[in-house]
Amino acid sequence: MMDPTALARGLERALAREGWPPPHGLSRLTGGAMMESWLFASGDEQLVLRRAPSPEMMERSAYGHDVEAQIISLAHAGGVTAPEIIAQLAPEDGIGTGFIMRALPGTADPRSILACRDADSLLRDAARELAVIHALDVDRAPAGVPHVSYADALAGLREQFRDAGNDRPIIALAIAWLADNIPDEIAPVLLHGDFRLGNLLVDDGRLSAVLDWELVHLGDRHEDIAYACMTVWRFARIDRPALGLGLFEDWFAAYEAAGGAAVDRTRVHYWLVYRTCWWALGCLGMARYWRSGEDRSLERVVISRRTAEQELDLLMLLEQSAPQAEQDRPLPPPRAMPHNISGEASTAEIATAISEWLATIKDGVTGHDRFQLAVARNALGIIARGADSGADSGAHAQDFTLAQDLLTGAKSLATPHLLANLRRMALGKLAADMPKYPALALARARWGDITEQGEQ
Incomplete structure (x- = not known):
């Protein structure tokens, strides 16, 4: 993340080109998986800066911020309740690519x-x-x-x-x-x-x-x-x-x-x-961003584990294509869970202990750091649940041969037991990665899953 002082200097240059006063009260807005958003004031007006966290990230985009700003202006002029573009960043501003728009009232939460x-x-x-x-x-x-x-x-x-x-x-x-x-x-x-x-x-x-x-x-x-x-x-x-x-x-x-x-x-x-x-696939790709060094934020690696949510959703969207006998087939039993251990702390216990400590300091953290603290606790929960289940859920979900059979049509939802096994895979992975995802309870009820699985 760019130093706020350097960001303010670049913003001042961009605003001056359009006759606006220097910025003040700069603060990072939470959220935004791909782009950064910053709220600030210029004179008596509230404005928002939208920028890319790295030039490399924009190389993957279909178009740059200049085109995005034109699109927003087209929508605004066409009667869409879209923001008004105030200024665009230039290379000489030294703060990357992006644009400034007038802030509008309301919440996106x-x-x-x-x-x-x-x-x-x-x-x-x-x-x-x-x-x-x-x-x-x-x-x-x-x-x-x-x-x-x-x-x-x-x-x-x-x-x-x-x-x-x-x-x-x-x-x-x-x-x-x-x-x-x-x-x-x-x-x-x-x-x-x-x-x-x-x-x-x-x-x-x-x-x-x-x-x-x-x-x-x-x-x-x-x-x-x-x-x-x-x-x-x-x-x-x-x-x-x-x-x-x-x-x-x-x-x-x-x-x-x-x-x-x-x-x-x-x-x-x-x-x-x-x-x-x-x-x-977008969630899976977040891990590549992190591994490449393009964006080493904690949020990237955690979003990658949200793949489990979409896999469950896909199965619930597609299962109607299976023969009725396969839709009605009971789930296979879940993987055996490890017995309670004694002695030194397990990986799951260490992750839980760190998460509990982070909870004690969250009230002293504000803004985007508070959001990141919540992401960190989520990440530790993934580690703890994965360790408790006896395997990394991401690795457990990999099956190259079966994937190729499905792509080529050698296997399908008509293949006996395939749907039931995929259901069990999806349930186990999501229970470890994102157990509070609302669709998990719905899927368990629909598929007759009576196993008890704790949530971190």
Whole structure:
């Protein structure tokens, strides 16, 4: 993370070009898996800086911050509740790439948003914003905005899977299903690409801004509609599949009522599988960022273990394709747990002890450091649970041969016992990596898992 003093000097240079006063009150905003966000004041105005933590990270992006700023300006002018761009960073500012925008009121915290009194109105607000985004003139989109065919999008998943080792059976199963069910192309629209809770500001129960435009591309509108409904973005409200705010049919009806084209449910399911697979591979890739040295933040390695969440979600999306006999087959028994040990402290006990100590100092930590402390405690929980289960859950999930059999069609969900074994694999991995993920309890209930598994 850049020194705040150096950051303030660079901001002062960028603001001066647009006639704004020097910055003050600079503070890092929490969250943001890919980009940094900083809140500060210039005169009496509250502004936000959005920047890349490293130049190398932007090399992996489809376009730079200059194009992203143009997209946000296009959306703002087109009636989307998007921020107003104030200035763009230049190389001579010495603080990387990014841009400055006017701050808007509200919170992006999903749990605060889900506690709002009128979820129905907020769902309609979100549907209206998405319909307006999809109505933007694609001919006015900046030249750098990509349009990837469905076949090329699937090829991109295959390439990411190869880079990740080609050895995760549930991801292989999803890629094979996507290849077998690829839809016909329809006229592309401008997609936000990351439209979900966490990227929406809400003020007094109403949507006040659509944020984070770095994944904009041209494509099937159903991709955005589905992405907002991914299980991971429902947070604590797994019973409300549309943004954690309402039911699928409520979401579709609100989108259509706001001027969006008629929603095709089959396409929504396809893109729900696609984006869940995409995020599973994105989580796996976080570990590569850390290993390469591009970003050695603790958050990277912990996000990589969230792959387990997406693998469970994929299996729950795809299991309906299995013969009924395989859907009804009981789970195999779980791996045997090690007996209690005596003597010196185990790895699990050491990790638990460190986590408990960190809990005693969290009240003295503020801002982004407090967020990182929570991430550290999460990481220690992963270590403790993995040690208790007798194996590293990430390594335990690897099965190159089975993954290849699924990719080639040599095995499928019709293969006897395959679905039951994949279910057990997904449950065990998620119980070690992210046991508080709401879908875990749902899957256990659906699959008849009666094993008791403690949570750290």
